[in-house]
Every structure is written in C-alpha cells, then in structure tokens.
Amino acid sequence: xxxxxxxxxxKQQVTVKIDGRFDFAQHKAFRDSYRDIPPGxxxxxxxMATTSYLDSSALGMLLLLREHAGGNNAAVTLRGxxxxxxxxxxxxxxxxxxxxx
Numbered sequence: 670x671x672x673x674x675x676x677x678x679x680k681q682q683v684t685v686k687i688d689g690r691f692d693f694a695q696h697k698a699f700r701d702s703y704r705d706i707p708p709g710x711x712x713x714x715x716x717m718a719t720t721s722y723l724d725s726s727a728l729g730m731l732l733l734l735r736e737h738a739g740g741n742n743a744a745v746t747l748r749g750x751x752x753x754x755x756x757x758x759x760x761x762x763x764x765x766x767x768x769x770x
Contacts, residue, residue, distance in 0.1 A: 672698035676711075685734075686716040691754075693726040700730070709739040718749030723757050735766060746770055 672695055675684045685702045687695065703713065713734060717723075735743045746768040750758060758769065 672702055674702040676706075681711045682714065683711050684714045684716055686719070688719045690722040691717070691720050691727040691730075692722065692724045696726065696730060700733070703734055703737055706737075708737050709742070711738070712744035712746075713738050714746045714748050716748050717751070717754055720751065720754050723754045728757075728761050728763070731763070731767070744768075 671688045673686045673688070675686075676682075677684070683703060683706060685699070687699070691699075715731065715734070731745075731747070735745050738745050747758065747763070748770045750769065755769070758764065758767075763769070
C-alpha cells in the first residue's frame with residue numbers, strides 16, 4: 670500500500686497512484702500528494718488500477734481532493750478502477766462528481 674505522485678507540467682496534470690488498500694491509513698500520504706500544489710491550478714488523475722479496496726474514509730479523501738482541485742469546476746478523473754472499487758464509487762454516486770475511466 671502506497672501513494673505516489675507524478676506531475677506533468679506540460680499538461681498541467683497531477684497523477685496520484687494508489688497501490689493496495691485505500692483507507693484511512695493512506696490519509697496523510699494522499700493529502701501530501703496534492704496539498705503543496707496551488708488550489709485549482711492543475712487537473713488530477715487518480716490511478717486506481719492497482720487499488721484493491723476502498724472505504725468511506727477514501728471517499729472522503731477523494732472529495733477533499735475534488736474541493737482542492739476546484740470543487741464543481743474540478744477536473745478529477747478516477748482511472749482504472751477494478752470491479753469492486755467501481756461498485757463502491759457507483760453506490761456513492763461518485764460518477765456524478767468525478768470522471769470515471
């Protein structure tokens with residue numbers, strides 16, 4: 670379980686990769702992946718291709734990222750979600766708040 674980030678300055682895009690379980694134990698690492706970036710200045714991709722589990726605290730963390738990225742005008746994409754993760758996101762109606770790929 671790890672959180673890593675890659676910044677593509679040419680695209681003004683931040684990719685945050687979540688490996689393993691995405692739960693409260695990842696809170697600090699996830700927050701640290703974007704908090705030094707000026708609010709609303711970049712688009713975000715959360716790569717969940719290797720995320721095996723997601724709980725309610727992870728949903729809250731995604732909402733905090735969305736707020737940091739610009740709220741209703743935010744460009745946040747959740748990419749590569751497996752079946753179990755996608756099911757949790759759909760139950761929470763996150764397809765209305767985020768781009769799901």
